[in-house]
Amino acid sequence: MNSTPHFSIVPRSPGLSTSQRAMKSNPPSTIRHPKFAFTLVELLVVITIIGILIALLLPAVQAAREAARQVQCKNNLKQFALAALNHEQVTGHLPSGGWGPMWGGDPDMGFDPKKQPGGFIFNCLPFMEQQALHDLGLNNNRAGRSRTAAMPISMLNCPSRRPAILYPFVAHGQQTPINYDLSTINNLVGRTDYAGNCGDNAQVMQYNASPPFNTSCGIPNGTCAGMAWTPQYWAGLSNGADAATGVIYLHSWLTLSQITDGTSYTYLLGEKYLNPDSYYNGADGADDQEWNMGIDYDIVRWTGVSQGWSLGPAPPYQDQEGMTMWWNFGSAHSNGCMMALCDGSVQLIAYTIDPYVHKNLGNRKDGQTIDGKKF
Template sequence: MKRASCRAAFTLVELLVVITIIGILIALLLPAVQAAREAARMLQCQNNLKQISLAALDHEHIHGWLPTGGWGNCFVGDPNSGFGPLQPGGFFYNCLPYMEQQALHDLALGTARGSPQYGQLSMQMVQTPLVMLTCPSRRPPALHPVQYGQQGGRMAALYGGYVPQAWFAADYAANAGSVINTWFPPPSSWSDAANPNSSGWLSKADLKLVNGIVTQRSQIRMADITDGASNTYLVGEKYICPDHYFTGLDGGDDQSAYHGDSDDQCRWTGQDTATTIATNPPLPDTPGMLNSYIFGSAHPSGFNMALCDGSVHKMNYSIDPETHRRLGNRKDGMAIDGKKF
């Protein structure tokens, strides 16, 4: 009788050793893979800001001033109203033609304010996502619920009875300076907005304090940036509470990307007043914390900012708060140490 031939095989111990080694390799490689993915997302975010900043600079070259801040919440961009103080839409709406989005900008062109057609087309616009206005580390370019509160009736009156249930919000915000001066409520109607003395407009005293790049009905020229384009923020990532990325319940993320002046479209680097100076440092998105005035991001290593010369920089959350405050002020004449950012 022939003896059965022996076959080589793994013992149970050897199999467990192999599985353990594979597990260790995966554990070692996973952080590297995640880091590589975040690096790619960071690069995409920086590219978004590069395109936005170039669009804003093209706007300044053509019209003579950087994109205006618009009128306020409840008002969205109007293609029939030009690019100056008569334009109710804010910074990002006014950048659209220079971001290859002329068709989106012009959706309601030729329609009468307050008419059903005007309202329908305007609401179609606010429900249009743009990848360029979305940070890939935070969320996809999608719609999120509209939380109207008392604004629903006002928007219905302004836009022919049309009020959307969801719209697209941007992950970026323009630099409004170091003096927090967003104005609420804005004009209550189209006729109120036509009144130069409307209580919905910033006062002359408030406007004198504006030291950023954008505010309500702004027309900031490059010549107004006396601190230098390379020393002044233009636009960057805004802080959003991660609990509310998709809820519309963050007060600085509850308007569409195409609305006018508000803390959705603008952020501040300080909390200055006419007589005091106070910093307003950036933060990483933090669960449980709401703050609609600061810059920040979903990136763990820092937040991205574009300067008025079109350059984009990754800033550390540990940036000197005073340096950050000064970078928001276009005209304070204070020197900025480039090594601090």
């Protein structure tokens, strides 16, 4: 028997390449690979998660922004307080409250409260790097004095409340300025969110005394020669300083040594309360005029008001829509009101402060001992 193996040769299929023959002998798999994609439910879940994360993150972002605004507000008051203290060092007295709401700052009248009709903000200008603005009305330049009023100053506005822009001059009670004409600037003026401490007795009003009068012409000094100083009579007292308990009031001429309760325990200035409905339109009678005016609700506030026959506290409030208060300090901040003390420091005063502690901080000479931990 022949054991030689027999081999059969398979003829090559004509017309097929090597790769084609391999595919023919090994046909491709019929298994389908799945395509990855979100279902509608999965997409909704992702969107929900993103929404929750944004909702959690947004308050944190807003809180961070408000914290930054509060830092800026505090710095505004710090610089303002330092300007007032520098004023005291140079002139020998703190900036005066001025003559009243019908008067604006006049650079020709210097810093003497007997002569200068403008309020404490105007008097602080040279000490807050605003000498050029202060001097616009030099040489009896009435138009220049008007332009001063029409200049917003960023340091005078709290960034949590409103920007430093021009606002309408409304002048409830026809209190238009005597020594310049706002019609030349379209009755648009800068405003302030900060007010001086006028004391704890709002019965001692700026309207209980008039500007210094010269009997020869019957009109306030500054418009006629002489500049004679006429003593003021407030609430039946012979001297305004006897009745006024704050540090910035009508014709104030106060030194730091007269703050007998201590500069660290007496307010100098702070944020004023405003109705948010009136931030921009001037409808609030205590926020309707220019920042460089003489003393008025626009530029001073109190820590105490008359309650019948007695004097009660006027605590600080957070700005509230629909509620107007002309006397109080207050703020747009949710956690308190920024107040500068007469030592130049700035404190955040909580709205929950003991009202009588707040009242006493507005009085420079009541002799009350105040625990520093209470404010």
